[in-house]
Amino acid sequence: MKFYSDVIFPRILDLSMSSSLMSQYRQQLLSDVEGDVLEIGFGTGLNLPYYPKTVRKLTAVDPNPGMSDLAQKRLKETSLDVETCQLSGESLPMGDNTFDCVVSSWTLCSIPNVDQALREIHRVLKPEGRLFFVEHGLSSEPQVQAWQNRLTPIQKRIADGCHLNRNIQQLIEEANFSLSQLEEFYMEDTPKVFKVFGYLYRGVATKTLSQAQTIYS
Numbered sequence: 001m002k003f004y005s006d007v008i009f010p011r012i013l014d015l016s017m018s019s020s021l022m023s024q025y026r027q028q029l030l031s032d033v034e035g036d037v038l039e040i041g042f043g044t045g046l047n048l049p050y051y052p053k054t055v056r057k058l059t060a061v062d063p064n065p066g067m068s069d070l071a072q073k074r075l076k077e078t079s080l081d082v083e084t085c086q087l088s089g090e091s092l093p094m095g096d097n098t099f100d101c102v103v104s105s106w107t108l109c110s111i112p113n114v115d116q117a118l119r120e121i122h123r124v125l126k127p128e129g130r131l132f133f134v135e136h137g138l139s140s141e142p143q144v145q146a147w148q149n150r151l152t153p154i155q156k157r158i159a160d161g162c163h164l165n166r167n168i169q170q171l172i173e174e175a176n177f178s179l180s181q182l183e184e185f186y187m188e189d190t191p192k193v194f195k196v197f198g199y200l201y202r203g204v205a206t207k208t209l210s211q212a213q214t215i216y217s
C-alpha cells in the first residue's frame, strides 16, 4: 500500500487536480491571501502559481513524501519564499499565533483526525487570522449524501484516506472559526453520476477566541 500511496497516488492526483476549472478555483481562492501563510496538505504544489505577491512567506506541510517529490518542479519555478515540511496537520511544531492566513484546498477530506488538525490551524493562526478553503464534502441533497456514505469506505482505500461525506461547514464552525464567506455548490463540470465527488465548500473563516481565551490573552 505504501508504494501505491507514495508513488502511484501522487501522480494520479497531480493529473486529476490540475484541470482548468480547478486552477480557476485555486486562483479565486488565493487572490486575497497575504503575509505569513501556512498551506496544509500542499500536495504536488498545484496552488503555487496562484499565490499573490502579498504573501511574505509560505510554509507548506504535507506528510506524503511522494507528493513533495512531484512538487519540486513547481518549487523551482516560483519566486515565492517557500519552506516545505513533511508533517501532518494534526501536530504542527509552529508556535501559537504565527500565521496571518492558512490555506486548505481539497485536504480536509483526507486528514485522518480532521478535528485535531483544525484545532492546530486555529492555534497557529494569529488573532483574526483567516483560513481560506476550497474542499469537497457532504452534499446538501439527501440522495447524494446516502451515496457519499456508501462510497466513503471504498474512496478511503483508493484515494489515500479521502472521505466523501465530511460536512466541512460544521467541522470548521466546531473548531471555533466564524465563517465570513461560504459558498456551497457542485463543480460546474460535474456530471450527475459524479455528484458524490463534486460538492464543494468554498470560503474564508476567521479565528475567533472563546471567552476564556479572550480574558487570558
Ligand SMILES: C[S@@+](CC[C@H](N)C(=O)[O-])C[C@H]1O[C@@H](n2cnc3c(N)ncnc32)[C@H](O)[C@@H]1O
Residues within 6 Å of the ligand: 013, 017, 040, 041, 042, 043, 044, 045, 046, 047, 061, 062, 063, 064, 067, 087, 088, 089, 090, 104, 105, 106, 107, 110, 111, 112
Ligand atoms: C486531495 S490531495 C490535495 C492536495 C492539494 N491541497 C491540492 O489542492 O492539490 C490531499 C492532500 O492532503 C494530504 N494529507 C493527507 N493527510 C494529511 C495530514 N494528516 N495532514 C496534512 N495533509 C495531509 C495528502 O498527502 C494530499 O497531499
